């Protein structure tokens with residue numbers, strides 16, 4: 001067992017995604033001595049692979065379920081309304097406190113005669129949204145008749161104009177980009193006294209004398225009375241490493257996106273349509289191009305190395321072509337793809353997982369002092385962190401005075417930004433490009449800037465000439481693997 005006091009903390013956090021980062025920030029501000037271990041790079045799990053939407057909550061009211069079905073299931077409706085309220089409050093807080101980390105867009109939703117919804121259902125849904133936050137950030141809801149002269153220009157690419165019963169549009173925000181928001185929270189946590197380690201997998205949790213002892217992959221150990229298991233899609237395996245054999249709390253759902261260059265009529269506009277399974281299909285504007293998502297499948301394989309398959313890419317292309325037939329998109333149009341695993345909440349009634357945000361107290365599973373989280377999206381990370389602080393407070397008093405978290409830190413740009421990123425514990429050029437600087441999300445995935453970034457950061461990171469060359473090569477290979485383009489055209493690509 002650990003005798004060194006420097007390895008003893010009030011709270012240990014497993015997982016450095018958006019929820020781990022935000023929990024570390026809020027707990028450190030509340031006066032707790034915090035340790036956080038992340039097995040890969042910070043914010044490299046689901047937090048780096050989402051649709052990046054700061055949803056207003058419409059998806060919970062229009063998830064493809066018919067209004068009659070919603071009314072027949074009051075418990076589900078009650079849950080949906082609760083989640084809508086959480087989303088709207090989170091939207092207000094994030095847009096108002098970090099306006100330069102989110103981007104507004106006009107989200108258009110075409111409504112067809114044969115759809116589950118009528119345009120007036122949408123009007124009703126937006127009234128409900130507004131009621132949950134009457135003075136919050138504007139929704140800019142607008143309803144168009146199918147023959148209106150002021151229909152958004154992208155509507156000319158929509159399928160079956162003669163079957164359109166109308167269109168609605170509203171203001172939605174996107175995180176640009178979530179990994180940076182996690183890194184900002186981690187910087188603040190460090191500033192408030194937290195100890196943070198990336199590339200430090202927690203391999204074992206043992207209980208000794210009322211404390212949890214966490215063993216990291218390098219053999220080092222830390223102890224704490226409280227552990228927050230915020231390991232995303234890995235929460236159940238982390239609980240198992242502490243000796244729990246309780247039923248799974250997480251339902252991992254994989255999702256794929258593809259990036260495309262669309263005609264200029266789409267600029268600044270997103271489309272919220274329904275695919276042929278009746279599920280939402282998002283087409284989102286992003287730094288001069290668009291991306292489309294997403295697939296939804298229960299996931300059981302490797303969660304870290306997941307990539308989009310040709311089959312998934314073809315399916316997304318076919319669904320996008322179904323919405324916009326004249327685009328005639330093929331595999332050649334795919335700039336890049338990515339895949340992630342969403343740690344949703346396990347619920348026997350919902351095979352594709354429940355979106356209910358749940359904090360599980362694992363005491364009943366024989367793990368006193370361990371809490372785990374499922375279903376916590378990016379957009380509610382601060383609210384979840386505050387709820388976690390409240391749960392920790394029930395067990396433990398803070399050992400230090402309280403401070404305030406700082407959400408909006410001073411920004412730098414150009415080479416100063418690269419040098420600052422080099423102080424944020426990157427191990428590779430990919431860590432810099434993807435998560436700290438975000439250039440990897442440009443249409444060329446940052447390839448035109450990779451050398452400059454590597455050479456500018458090299459002195460601070462102790463990289464010599466050959467290491468710089470190796471990092472550039474590794475970055476190119478990383479893009480080829482993790483963000484793969486599909487192989488040459490499939491024999492019978494669907495273009496209906």
Ligand SMILES: Cc1cc2nc3c(=O)[nH]c(=O)nc-3n(C[C@H](O)[C@H](O)[C@H](O)COP(=O)(O)OP(=O)(O)OC[C@H]3O[C@@H](n4cnc5c(N)ncnc54)[C@H](O)[C@@H]3O)c2cc1C
Nearest residue numbers: 015017018019039045046047051053202232255340378379
């Ligand atoms: C395809 C897709 C689309 C989505 N779209 C949206 C969206 O539009 N808007 C939105 O708000 N949310 C969206 N989400 C959900 C959101 O991305 C996740 O809910 C959120 O990122 C979860 O954050 P997290 O910190 O809990 O988990 P993660 O970000 O997965 O972080 C968990 C971390 O734990 C680490 N870890 C695992 N095991 C260990 C261990 N033993 N030791 C140490 N560390 C460990 C992992 O490496 C990982 O980095 C989407 C998710 C997916 C996959």
